Amino acid sequence: KIYLSTLNNIILPPFKATSDAGVRTFMNSFNELNGIPATGNKMLQRDILKEKWNFDGFVVSDWGSIAEMIAHGYAKDGKEAAKYAANAGSDMDMESYLYIEHLAALVNEGKVDEALIDDAVRRILKVKFELGLFDDPYKYCNEEREKEVIGSESINNTVLDVAKKSIVLLKNKNQLLPLKKGGQKIAVIGALADDKTSPLGNWRLAAEEGSAISLLEGLKNYTGNTITYAKGADVITENTSFAKEVKINEDDTSGFTEAVTLAKSSDVVIIVLGEHGMQSGEGRSRANLGLPGVQQQLLEAVYKVNKNIVLVLHNGRPLAIDWADQNIPSILEVWQLGSQSGNAIAQVLFGDYNPSGKLPMTFPKNVNQVPIYYNYKSTGRPNMPAPDEVFWSHYSDQTNQPLYPFGYGLSYTTFKYGNLKVENTFSENKTVKVSVEITNTGKYKGKEVAQLYIRDLFASVTRPVRELKGFEMIELEPNQTKTVTFTLTENELGFYDNLGEFIVENGNFNVFVGSSSLAKLSSEFKI
Template sequence: MRKILILNLVIISFLSCNQQAATKTSNNNVIDQKVDSLLQLMTLEEKIGQMNQYNGFWDVTGPVPSAGDAAKKFEHLKKGWVGSMLNVRGVENVRKVQKIAVEESRLGIPLIIGFDVIHGYETQSPIPLAESASWDLEAIKKSAQMAAKEAAAAGINWTFAPMVDISRDARWGRVMEGAGEDPYLGSKIGVARVEGFQGDDLSNPYTIAACAKHFAAYGFAESGKDYNTADVGLSTLYNTILPPFKAAHEAGVKTFMNSFNELNGIPATGDKFLQRDILKGEWNYEGFVVSDWGSIMEMMAHGYAKDKKHAAELAANAGSDMDMESYAYVNELASLVKEGKVSEEHITDAARRILRVKFELGLFEDPYKYCDESREKEIIGSKEMHDAALDMAKKSIVLLKNEDNLLPLKKNGQKIALIGALASDTNSPLGNWRLAAKDNSAVSVVEGMKAYKENELMYAEGTTLYLGETNFPSELVLNTTDKSKFNEAVSIAKKADVVVMVLGEVGYQSGEARSRSKLDLPGLQQELLETIYKVNKNIVLVLNNGRPLAITWADENIPAIVEAWQLGSQAGNAIAQVLYGDYNPSGKLPMTFPRSVGQVPIYYNYKNTGRPGPKKEVFWSHYQDETNKPLYPFGYGLSYTSFEYKNLKASISSGNIEVSVDITNTGTVEGKEVAQLYIRDVIASVTRPVKELKGFEMIALNPSETKTVTFKLTKDELGFYNNQREFVVEPGEFKIFVGGSSDSNLETTIDYK
C-alpha cells in the first residue's frame, strides 16, 4: 500500500507541473492527466507488462512457485510485467496477487482481475439467451447488476460479458451466451447488460468493468462450428453484426474482446480494419481490446502468422491491446519495437487505455477495494441474489403451446407424473458458464413442484441422459442404448392425470465448443416421449436447453410445451410457479425455432430474393421436402390469456413516423404482452429484409382492458448502412407491422419523405 501511495504522490507532482491541469476540470480529463503522468515513469517493458494477462497459475495459499512456467509468471508479476489476471477469485486470493503487484513491483501498478461472469457469479441467473426471451430490459439490467455485485464481493472487477454476437444458427453452441438473431433486440439487451455491470460510477465497489465480445462475426461461423471461419459482406457486417457492438460502445463499455474466427480471410485478432479502422477510428473508442484466450498465438494455426513473434507483431499493429494467455506480448514486443516492426506509440496507446480503466475502477486510490471479507460473506449466495435470480427466471420462460388449456395445472387433486432426468438435475440448470457456482446447487423441478403439496407427485427418471461425468473441458457421451428405465416411467404415466416431461439438453451440451449437427432431443429422449405419449396423451413438455431445438413431432402431438431453457439457481421454483399459474408467462423467443436442422440458418429478417413465391411451379426459393416457415417464429410466445391488436395507425410528424395500436386482453386473467413493431423498407439502394424489428414495449393488461401503445420511428430506426459504409435514410414506401411476434399480419403502409 505504501508503494502505491508514493506512486500517487509522484503522479500528483507531475500534474502540478502541467500548466493545462488547472483548466481541465472533468473527471475524465483528470484521469487522462494521471495516466499520462504515470506513462512518463514507465519503461517500455513495464508498458508491455500492462498488455500481458495471465491465468491464475498457482495456489496463492500454498508455497511460492520455484520452478517452471509458474515461477516465470511469478517473477513477471513482481516486475510489474503483468497488467491483469483472470480466474483468480475470492477475496483472499485476489488480495494476495494484488499485494504482490502493488507492493513488490517497481511502480506498484494494481492488477485488473477478470472472470467470466456471464449470467451470475455463484448465484446463477438464466443463461443470457433465456434472459433475452424476457424482452424485459430493466430485469436484464438488474440481473447484470446483481451478478456484478456478487462478483465484486469475491474480488472480481472485470467480466468478459456481455456477448453481443448476433447468430442465426442454432447449431452454434454459444447462442446460449447471446441475445439471439436480431441486431435491434441484441443492441438493446447489450446496453442493458453493460449498464447493469458498470452502473453509473465504475469506482463504486459494487460495479465491474464490462466487455463487449466477440469483435467480430463470431456468431456467423460457417456450419455453426465453433471457432470456424466467417465470410460476410459489408452490408451484413454493418447492418447486422456491428450494431450491438456500436451500441455497447455508445453505452460506455470499458473493454472489447476480439474473436477466435477469421473474417474474410483475416483472423479477427490481427484485423486492423476491425480494431483500428472501425472501433478506434470510425467510432473513436477509448477503452481497450483484449484478445480471446490464446487467440494471438492461434494466428499461427490460421496460417496467418509464421511464429509467435510474427503473431505478436500482427496483433499489436492491428490494435489488440491485451494478450490473454498467449505469452506473445511479454516475450516478443520489446524486441519488435527495437527492430522497428511495432511502433512504441502503439505500445504507449495500449498501456494508456488499460491504465485509464484501472483509474476509473478506483484501483489506484485503493487497490484492495474489492477485497472486503465482510462484503464477501454478506453478499455471495444471499437471499437478495436468489430472489433476483428467481424473478429473472420466471420472466425468461416462453409458453410455446397450450391446447385445451392444459396449463396451468390444477392445484388440488391432480395426479401428476413427472418424468425426465433433467427434472431432478440440480447441475444442468446452472448452464455452461457457471465457473463459480457450487456443483448441484440449483433447485430442481422435482423440488419446485413438491412445494405444491395438494397434488400427488410421482417421479421417474425415464432414461439416463449421458455416460460418465460432465465437465467444462470434456466431450459429453450420450446414452443411446440403455432403455431400462422406460418401464417405470410408463407405469407412473398410466396412473397420472397429467404427465410433465422435462427434456432437453444437459447443461454442458450448449456453450463454447458445443456445436451440434442435430437439433432434436438428444439421446433416447424423443423415443421416451413417444413411448409415454402412447399411454397418456395429457403431456406438458418442459424444455431445458441452451438453443432452439427442432421439436416438430412434439409440436404436432404434445398439447402443451414450455420453453424453460437453463434457468439458473432458482430454475425449479420458477418452472413450478409457471406450471401452476402463480406466474403468467410473458416471454417471447429471441431466436427462430426451425422445423428441421436442414432449414438452418433460419431467421425472420431474411431478404426476399428475386423469386420469393410461393408459386405453383418449382422455380422459386424453397425446399422440396420442407416448408420455408419456421416451427416457432422470432418474437413468438403465448400467455395464459389472449391479446387482440387493432386500430393500427401511422403518421409523419417532425420527420418521424408515429405509430399507434390498441391492444386488448381478451382472456380471463391478467397478463403481460410484448408488443412488437416491425418495418420493411420496400425499395432501397441496398436490398432490405422483409421485416426488421424497430420497437417493442411490454404492457400489463387486466381482463377486457384495452391500452393504446405508441411507437416513434426516427431516422435511427429507418436508416441503414449502404455499401459505401454510409448511414443513409432514404425516402419511399415503408410497410409497418405490429403484433405479438414477427409473424404478425396487422400492417399499414406509409410514404416517408
C-alpha cells in the first residue's frame, strides 16, 4: 500500500515535472497501485494526470497491459478489462486489441460514455496534428533524412559527450588515474573490453549488433603505451536475445592463466567487468548483486599478482562490490554508454576528460541492505545509545551506511566547500537563499555538481532525514573559487500531507551543501 503522502512526495514529482515540461504522451504501467492496476486506475490517469495537472496529451497502455488486468485478478474477461481501461483514462490500447473488439459494444450498452471515447480520439489526433502528420503522414519515414542524420558527426559528437558526462569515478587511491600516455605496459583484461554489442544495452531499438565502439578500439587512439589484451573469462556463454534469458559463464576459468600472466608482466591493469547489456531491462531482475559468473574470481586472481588495477564497471544497476572497494585502487562506473562507449571510457582513463558524473542511486555494501536510499525517515531510535547496546535501528552484522551514497562521484581534482551563508527572507518574499563558495584545490581543471539538501526537523507528517532540493554544475580552474547560490521557495520547503494537499508549515530546517547526499557543511533556518 502506498499512502497519498508517499505517492505525492516521492513517486509523482518526476512525472509532474515531465508534464510541466510539455511531454505529449504518458504510458500507464504494468503494476498495480493500492490494489488497482495502473491501466485501470482512474485516480492516476483522470483525476491526477488529466484534471489536476491539466495534461492535454494522451495516455497509451503498456504492451498488452489492458488484457493483463485479467491475470491481475481485476477484470474477469477482455470486455471488462476494456471497460475499466477506457473509463479510467487509457486513451490508446497497445497490443491488447481489446478496444477494437469491445469498445463499440461497451458504448452501445452504456458502460462507457461516448464522451470519453471522443476525448481519447481528440487527444490522439491533437498530438498527431502537432507532429505534422496531417500534412505529411510519412514525415518521419524519410529515407534520405535517415541517411543524413543517423550516424552523423553531429550525433556521434553528442553521444560521446553524453557518455563522458555519465561516467562516475568511484575510487582513485594514490591518483592511479588518469593513466600516463606513454612508457607503460598496460594489460586490458575482461570480455566486456572487446564487446561491441553489450554497451548498447537492452532497449536499444534499431541499433545494429556490434555497432558500438569497444574499449579496446577506443584505446587504440592512445599509442604511447604498449597495450595488450587477454579475455580472462567470458561473461556469457551464448548469444543474447531481447526476449530470452542471458546464459552466464558460471564455471569456465580456462582463460585465467593467460590473463594472470599478462597482468604479472604489466605496469597497470585495466580490468573490465560487470553485467552484459542484456542483463538489464524488463524482466531482468537479479537476486545477487555481485559480479556475474566467474568475474569476481578473475578479479581476485589478477589482484594477487598486480595491485595497480583500474576496475571499469559495466552495469545497468547498482552492484555490491564491497571487496573491490576495499582492495582495488581505482574504480570507474561506466554503465552501458551506447555507441561511443569505448571512446568515452578511453578519454576518461587517459585524462582527456575529467569525470564529473554523480550516482543517481545508492550503491549497497550488501544485497541484504536493499532497499537502501538516502532520503529515508528516522526511526524513534536512530542512534546507538551506548557502546554495544542493541536497542537502536541497525543491522547486527552490517553497517547501515551504503557503499557509495546517492549523488557521489569523484574527480581527478579536489574541491573544497566553505563560507556557507543563509539569507532568510521568507517572511517578506517567501524565499531563502543559500550560498556556498567552492574552490578547486587540485591541479586539474574540473567540473563539480554542488548539491543542496534540507531536513524539515518537525512536521505534521514526518519528513526524510535529507531531501535534494537543488544542484548546480560549475567548472573551475585550479585554485579558482566560485560562489553558488540556491533559492528555496515554498515549492522546495513544502510537502504533501496524507490527504494529498500541498502545505507549507512554519518550523525549523537544516540545510546541507556538498558533493553528495552525505554533505557535512550545514546551517539552519526557521520559517
